[in-house]
Structure formats: structure tokens, C-alpha cells
Amino acid sequence: MSAKPRLLVTRRLTEAVQARAARDYDATFNEADRVFSPTELIERCQEVDAVLPCHSEIFDASVIGALPERLKIIANHSVGVDHVDLAAASARGIVVTNTPDVLSDATAEIAILCMLGAARRASEGDRMVREGRWAHWSPSFMVGRQITGRRFGVVGLGRVGRVTALRARGFGMEVHYHNRRRLSPEQEMGAVFHETLEDLLGVSDVLSLHCPATPATTGMIDAAALARLPEGAILVNTARGNLVDEVALADALRSGHLFAAGLDVYRDEPGGNPALFELENVFLLPHIGSATGETRDAMGNRALHNLDAFFAGRAPADRVS
Numbered sequence: 343m344s345a346k347p348r349l350l351v352t353r354r355l356t357e358a359v360q361a362r363a364a365r366d367y368d369a370t371f372n373e374a375d376r377v378f379s380p381t382e383l384i385e386r387c388q389e390v391d392a393v394l395p396c397h398s399e400i401f402d403a404s405v406i407g408a409l410p411e412r413l414k415i416i417a418n419h420s421v422g423v424d425h426v427d428l429a430a431a432s433a434r435g436i437v438v439t440n441t442p443d444v445l446s447d448a449t450a451e452i453a454i455l456c457m458l459g460a461a462r463r464a465s466e467g468d469r470m471v472r473e474g475r476w477a478h479w480s481p482s483f484m485v486g487r488q489i490t491g492r493r494f495g496v497v498g499l500g501r502v503g504r505v506t507a508l509r510a511r512g513f514g515m516e517v518h519y520h521n522r523r524r525l526s527p528e529q530e531m532g533a534v535f536h537e538t539l540e541d542l543l544g545v546s547d548v549l550s551l552h553c554p555a556t557p558a559t560t561g562m563i564d565a566a567a568l569a570r571l572p573e574g575a576i577l578v579n580t581a582r583g584n585l586v587d588e589v590a591l592a593d594a595l596r597s598g599h600l601f602a603a604g605l606d607v608y609r610d611e612p613g614g615n616p617a618l619f620e621l622e623n624v625f626l627l628p629h630i631g632s633a634t635g636e637t638r639d640a641m642g643n644r645a646l647h648n649l650d651a652f653f654a655g656r657a658p659a660d661r662v663s
């Protein structure tokens with residue numbers, strides 16, 4: 343029997359996933375769950391045939407250029423792959439996979455939480471009660487925005503976008519979307535297609551971002567885009583921080599043009615943007631879109647499934663490059 347492939351798992355994953363990885367691979371784990379520096383990441387990859395990273399490990403061209411010949415696959419534990427330079431990986435003949443589908447429900451739940459948290463001033467209310475500042479009540483106290491029956495604009499009606507749109511429809515929201523290409527009627531599920539982002543912005547009482555971060559989408563929600571949103575709109579971002587110009591967002595929140603924003607992702611992670619912390623009308627979460635036990639198990643299993651296929655000589659189902 344040939345030796346098991348050597349695998350580096352860069353972050354601590356669920357017990358079930360690590361047990362499966364230990365059973366089927368000659369696996370090295372990161373029990374301390376420390377984020378490796380680029381130098382450490384390169385060092386730890388030297389003796390392995392495969393790596394199973396999270397979005398916290400950046401495989402840019404310089405890291406990929408320093409990977410050993412024997413390393414043939416980067417099996418990501420994430421749907422987003424913007425932390426991997428796909429062109430550099432493909433030039434080196436390294437296969438890259440992701441974990442689509444399995445995190446759509448969990449991420450859609452967080453998008454709805456961000457929408458409601460922003461619309462109904464959840465952070466502000468929570469802080470007030472918790473800090474003992476709730477000394478007053480009146481009919482005009484903490485009045486928020488009702489989202490029922492409003493227009494829900496989706497940028498990127500892909501897997502996560504579609505589940506989120508279905509959930510939004512549960513609130514009687516009318517779904518609009520913009521994609522590079524119009525979807526089939528079955529995939530659209532009655533959502534109204536807008537050929538341009540500009541058109542979508544104009545009709546979005548709530549705008550929810552679900553597209554990948556690419557050079558083309560970086561900074562797409564800038565000052566001009568925010569200005570196109572209807573007065574009192576709400577921005578929800580559970581995709582990637584760099585889709586949004588956070589300086590412009592803070593301005594739009596400060597001026598009141600946007601009623602609020604609900605964010606799970608930031609340009610700088612971990613940490614977020616201190617300019618946003620000062621504003622009452624933002625609901626902020628620390629990138630936990632897919633953070634449920636079920637989904638973490640499913641993501642780990644999906645990554646291992648891709649590795650199993652690759653080492654069995656088959657095409658991994660979720661190959662992105």
C-alpha cells in the first residue's frame with residue numbers, strides 16, 4: 343500500500359473533520375490555531391503534498407512561488423478564493439478547490455441578521471440596555487425601518503445570494519438583482535434582473551452583496567454607488583470587505599443618506615474599521631457568516647472530499663483553478 347499523502351491543515355477544524363483527515367492522510371494540524379506568517383506558511387508547506395487552508399492564509403504569488411514541487415493542491419476551507427492567486431497557482435500546476443453550497447444557509451442567516459440588526463437598530467439597543475443607559479421609553483424611542491414589503495437588491499444572485507433572497511421574500515420583500523449574466527427563470531425565482539449595477543442601486547431599499555471579490559468588483563460600492571441608493575437605504579455586506587469603500591460608507595452613514603449598514607466583513611480582518619465603530623447606525627459582526635457547527639463540519643468534509651478525489655486520480659468536484 344502506498345503511503346498516505348502528506349497534508350497540512352492550517353487552522354484548527356472541527357473534531358470530526360480533523361479525525362477524518364488524520365485517518366486518511368499523514369496530516370499535520372495547528373492545535374494552537376495560530377495564524378502562520380507568510381514565512382511560516384511557506385516553511386510548513388515544504389514537506390507536504392497538499393494544504394487545506396482557510397481564508398486567513400494568503401497564497402499570493404510570492405508564497406505560491408516558494409511552494410515545493412511536491413505540493414499539488416490547495417483545498418480551501420472557504421467558498422471565497424480571493425486569498426489565493428489563482429493565476430500563479432495555475433502557472434505552477436497547483437490545483438485549487440473551494441467549498442461552495444454547504445455554507446449558503448448559514449451565510450444567508452447572517453445576511454438576514456445584518457439586515458434586521460441594521461434596520462431595527464439592534465447594536466444601539468443592545469449597548470443601551472447592557473450599559474445601563476436605558477432610562478426612557480416613548481413611542482418615538484428607537485424607531486427603525488420596517489423592511490417588510492420593501493425592495494431587496496442582491497448583487498450576485500449565486501448560491502448564497504439565492505438563499506438570502508428566498509429568506510428576504512419571507513418578509514414580503516420584492517427581490518431585484520444584478521449579475522454579469524441574467525439567470526434562467528428557475529434560478530431567478532421571480533427576481534427582477536437589472537442589466538447594470540447602477541439600475542439595481544436605484545431600486546434597492548436594502549442592498550445585499552453576494553458577489554466574489556475580484557479586481558473588477560473591488561471598491562464597486564463607492565461614493566457614487568452609495569449616492570444612487572434611495573434615501574434611507576440599508577447596506578448589507580456578508581461577502582468581502584474590499585467590495586466597499588469604507589470611507590465613503592462611513593460618510594453616507596454619517597450624513598443619514600443611508601439609514602444603516604449591517605456588516606460581517608471588512609477590508610482589514612481581523613479587527614475591522616475603527617471609523618465605523620464610532621457610528622451608532624452600523625450593526626457589526628466579526629466575519630461569522632459560516633460559523634455554525636453543522637456548516638464547519640460540512641466545509642471541512644467538502645475540502646477533504648476534494649482532496650480524496652484528487653489523490654484518487656479523479657477531478658475534484660469544486661476545482662476553481
Ligand code: 8YV
Pocket residue numbers: 395396397398419420421422423445629631632633
Ligand atoms: C469562512 C468565508 O468562514 O467561505 C468563505 O469564503 O468567507 C467564510 O465563510 C472562511 O473563509 C473560512 O476559511
